[in-house]
Amino acid sequence: MKMPEYVIIGNSAAAIGAIEAIRKKDKEAGITLISDEPYHTYSRPLITYFLANKVTWQQMLYRPKGFYRQNKIETKLGQKVTKIEAKKKEVVLENGEKISFNKLLIATGGKPFIPPIKGLDKKGVFTFTTFDDAKKTQKFLPEVKKAVVLGGGLIGLKLAEALAQKWIEVTVVELADRVLSLILDEAASQLVELVFIENKVKFITGQSVKEIIGNEKVKGVILDNGDKISCELVIIAIGVIPRTKLAQEAGIRVDRGIIVDEFQKTNVKDIYAAGDVTEAYDLILKTHRPIPILPNAYLQGQVAGLNMAGKSATYPGSLSMNSVTFFGYPVISVGLTSLTAESSDNGFQVLTKKKFAQRIYRKLVLKDDCVQGFISAGNVDRSGIITNLIKEKVKVSKFKKKLIEEPLGLIVLPKNLREKFLKLGS
Amino acid sequence: MKRIVPKEEVCIGCRLCEIYCLVEHSKSRDIIKAFLKEIPRSLPMVTVEEKEATSFALQCRHCEDAPCVAACITGAMYKATNGTIQNDKERCIGCWTCILVCPYGAIERDEREKKIASKCDFCPNLETPACVANCPNEALTLIKVK
Numbered sequence: 176m177k178m179p180e181y182v183i184i185g186n187s188a189a190a191i192g193a194i195e196a197i198r199k200k201d202k203e204a205g206i207t208l209i210s211d212e213p214y215h216t217y218s219r220p221l222i223t224y225f226l227a228n229k230v231t232w233q234q235m236l237y238r239p240k241g242f243y244r245q246n247k248i249e250t251k252l253g254q255k256v257t258k259i260e261a262k263k264k265e266v267v268l269e270n271g272e273k274i275s276f277n278k279l280l281i282a283t284g285g286k287p288f289i290p291p292i293k294g295l296d297k298k299g300v301f302t303f304t305t306f307d308d309a310k311k312t313q314k315f316l317p318e319v320k321k322a323v324v325l326g327g328g329l330i331g332l333k334l335a336e337a338l339a340q341k342w343i344e345v346t347v348v349e350l351a352d353r354v355l356s357l358i359l360d361e362a363a364s365q366l367v368e369l370v371f372i373e374n375k376v377k378f379i380t381g382q383s384v385k386e387i388i389g390n391e392k393v394k395g396v397i398l399d400n401g402d403k404i405s406c407e408l409v410i411i412a413i414g415v416i417p418r419t420k421l422a423q424e425a426g427i428r429v430d431r432g433i434i435v436d437e438f439q440k441t442n443v444k445d446i447y448a449a450g451d452v453t454e455a456y457d458l459i460l461k462t463h464r465p466i467p468i469l470p471n472a473y474l475q476g477q478v479a480g481l482n483m484a485g486k487s488a489t490y491p492g493s494l495s496m497n498s499v500t501f502f503g504y505p506v507i508s509v510g511l512t513s514l515t516a517e518s519s520d521n522g523f524q525v526l527t528k529k530k531f532a533q534r535i536y537r538k539l540v541l542k543d544d545c546v547q548g549f550i551s552a553g554n555v556d557r558s559g560i561i562t563n564l565i566k567e568k569v570k571v572s573k574f575k576k577k578l579i580e581e582p583l584g585l586i587v588l589p590k591n592l593r594e595k596f597l598k599l600g601s
Numbered sequence: 602m603k604r605i606v607p608k609e610e611v612c613i614g615c616r617l618c619e620i621y622c623l624v625e626h627s628k629s630r631d632i633i634k635a636f637l638k639e640i641p642r643s644l645p646m647v648t649v650e651e652k653e654a655t656s657f658a659l660q661c662r663h664c665e666d667a668p669c670v671a672a673c674i675t676g677a678m679y680k681a682t683n684g685t686i687q688n689d690k691e692r693c694i695g696c697w698t699c700i701l702v703c704p705y706g707a708i709e710r711d712e713r714e715k716k717i718a719s720k721c722d723f724c725p726n727l728e729t730p731a732c733v734a735n736c737p738n739e740a741l742t743l744i745k746v747k
């Protein structure tokens with residue numbers, strides 16, 4: 176076989192971002208894509224929707240069916256890369272096959288973090304990050320009346336929503352004192368909890384699962400405080416961690432995730448990395464850390480792809496940002512959000528607008544007249560206007576109060592700014 | 602590729618663009634039927650923003666490097682071969698990540714049936730988009746880019 180110019184490990188957002196970027200610059204050179212998942216590229220966040228029978232497999236495809244053919248991609252799906260030979264510039268597959276590359280992208284994403292709990296080996300314990308996980312769990316559901324979801328983060332809550340929609344009694348166990356504590360403040364967490372409680376989902380906060388009990392099959396869990404919850408299904412959704420093993424063994428610099436520069440290059444020549452497997456530069460906190468969200472994975476993949484194809488492009492850094500709905504209730508969180516008005520020292524300013532009866536909440540965190548983060552709950556319309564102000568580091572002192580009012584619009588911006596954003600006159 | 606450019610100096614805030622947009626995207630494409638008979642009524646994909654004496658109409662800018670396409674978690678938002686940004690309603694789940702990243706606030710929530718993102722589609726069946734064609738004061742104009 177002819178040596179492909181580009182080899183990509185991974186078949187998700189970062190990989191697709193890279194392919195689409197490479198093909199903008201280089202229509203012909205060989206691209207080989209390898210993934211240990213045996214499927215066409217699919218939208219990972221949709222696996223909970225699949226579990227709830229809200230989408231079919233066809234609707235989960237992240238790109239249309241002919242994508243690989245149209246982009247002239249040679250795929251090796253259902254095949255795991257076991258080794259990267261950085262010096263020889265080749266990757267080794269599980270079946271022993273070796274594939275040489277000129278440029279390599281590692282887009283291996285994340286894997287579920289599994290805490291050391293007794294009883295993990297029982298039937299009825301699952302993690303939930305892949306389509307296979309969703310299928311396995313779905314198959315198991317007929318045996319389930321009650322479920323415990325371990326972790327009250329985004330994945331845990333999306334799972335709890337899906338299970339509740341399947342009429343399963345769900346209890347979410349979360350170690351922090353509230354759900355979504357990493358992306359929301361107390362007020363917004365409360366609003367989200369309310370929606371879940373109305374949909375019969377229970378929360379136990381400030382607790383973790385110490386042990387999963389049962390014989391062969393799960394019968395329940397025991398919490399740190401000794402309380403017992405009976406259930407037939409336990410899903411561990413505490414978080415994902417970068418899947419860095421391959422890179423590490425190949426001598427690539429890894430901290431919590433693969434370390435890349437602004438070109439998405441690793442420290443090893445011709446090897447790039449993008450997506451959940453990397454550490455991104457956090458534009459607000461100004462440090463490097465994994466920010467495992469899909470938009471960033473795609474954009475990093477895009478930057479990696481452009482550079483691999485010889486066009487210099489830089490990744491400016493990531494905003495931690497999420498938009499998610501629970502039982503139809505929308506919440507958006509960007510950047511620094513959990514600062515409270517009371518604790519707003521060090522030059523931070525907090526503006527909030529609460530209409531709890533209507534379940535509407537907006538919060539803006541500012542420093543040096545620039546927005547550092549915001550939350551919109553209940554009404555997220557046109558939130559991107561604020562996201563953009565954060566990205567563009569716009570001084571907002573003159574109109575900041577209007578940013579927490581409804582309705583939000585470009586009209587609250589000064590005319591010159593609005594014209595600049597709309598690129599009028601240019 | 603063409604772009605729609607708003608001109609706030611001459612916008613009179615009449616909202617005819619919204620009305621003609623709604624009609625163009627209704628089933629009947631008949632203004633009376635669209636407003637009286639079609640339930641749920643279709644949504645305008647252009648919004649008039651108004652404050653005191655200022656008003657302008659805004660719809661999707663059909664960005665070259667569209668943040669909504671990059672951010673879309675399902676692949677529903679895509680760049681069509683004619684350069685416009687389109688939303689495949691079959692694959693949209695209404696997570697509003699597009700709303701989170703659109704710097705213009707040009708994407709609407711369509712809460713009617715499936716909770717899907719609704720945005721300007723550049724009127725694929727028309728030579729000139731309905732909002733531009735029906736603006737009485739040329740406050741929406743069509744320009745050629747590239």
Ligand SMILES: Cc1cc2nc3c(=O)[nH]c(=O)nc-3n(C[C@H](O)[C@H](O)[C@H](O)COP(=O)(O)OP(=O)(O)OC[C@H]3O[C@@H](n4cnc5c(N)ncnc54)[C@H](O)[C@@H]3O)c2cc1C
Nearest residue numbers: 185186187188189210211220256283284285450451468469
């Ligand atoms: C349930 C759930 C809900 C989510 N909801 C949201 C959301 O609402 N918004 C949001 O922004 N993000 C969400 N995310 C996160 C989002 O899915 C990820 O950020 C995104 O998928 C990251 O893409 P990636 O390409 O970096 O990696 P991944 O999607 O993790 O893909 C990694 C790929 O690498 C392959 N791979 C790994 N190791 C090997 C190997 N050794 N050999 C071969 N192939 C390998 C895998 O098969 C896979 O194809 C959610 C995630 C989950 C699980």
